[in-house]
Amino acid sequence: MNKMETHVVVIYPHPDDESFGAAGTITGFREQGVPVTYLCGTLGEMGRNMGTPPFANRETLPDIRNEELVNACNTLDIDLRQLGYRDKTIEFEDKQDVAKTLKRHLEELNPSLVVTHYPEYAIHPDHNALGAAAVEAVRLMDPETRPVVWAQAISNDYTKDLGEPDINNDITAHFERKMDAILAHQSQAKGVMTQFSESPSLSDDIFEAAKERLGMEEFYVWHFSE
Incomplete structure (x- = not known):
């Protein structure tokens, strides 16, 4: 993050993607005074995690995840715009229609940087x-003024196809804030975090295991052919 950005827009599909994926990077930008806006695709209402132990059900989960998303964005001190797509259906939307919607937001916000998932290397279809729609939205913009795109790959062994990431942010200095943002997503956090350690509770052991797993945030710079 050597270049001073003017505005960063983060585009991910689910509540908690911003926290697990880029909260440390976001915190670094906010400490520089850079505005950050999160365009969140869905409410993650089809997610399987209902809290550990469960405190949500299929009917209440959307409202709970919405509240958690707002709390996480407040923790990260970022603006939130919700795109209103249905969880697990973005792959069935027309990519050009989604791209045009994103383009309208980007042209209004005029970011210098867009952060999103790397198409085909991000595990979940959403x-x-x-x-892919975010990359297309930026491609449709004027090449003279389009923002830089950082694409985050999270599938297994993505470096075999893509090589080493261009951006490697060691965010351990911001890890406490990242954990606060993750834990704001109460319905999801414990179920995910306990996968990092054999401990069944959110102990110091899990925090250290999470720091080892999540203490580096990596991105590829997307290169447009036109």
Whole structure:
């Protein structure tokens, strides 16, 4: 993050993608005074995690995840815009229609940097689809003024195809804020975090294991052919 950005727009499909994926990078930008806006695709209402132990059900989960998303964005001190797509269906939306919607937001916000998922290397179909639409939205913009795109790959062994990431942000100095943002997503956090350690509770051991797993945020700079 050597170049001073003027505005950063983060585009991910689910509540908690911003926290697990880029909260440390976002915190670094906010400490520089750079505005950050999160365009969140869905409410993650089809997610399987209902809290550990469960405190949500299929009917209440959308409202709970919406509240968690707002809390996480407040923790990160970023603006939130919700795109209103349905969870697990973005892959079935017309990519050009989604791209045009994103383009309207980007032209209004005029960011210098867009952060999104790397299409086809982001595991979840919603990740891949919204990442592809985000890249297309930027491609449709005037090449003279279009923002830089940082694309985050999270599939297994992505470096075999893509090589080493261009951006490697060691965010351990911001890890406490990242954890606060992750834990704001109460319905999702414990179920995910306990996968990092054999401990069944959110102990110091899990925090250290999470720091080892999540302490580096990596991105590729997307290169447009036109």
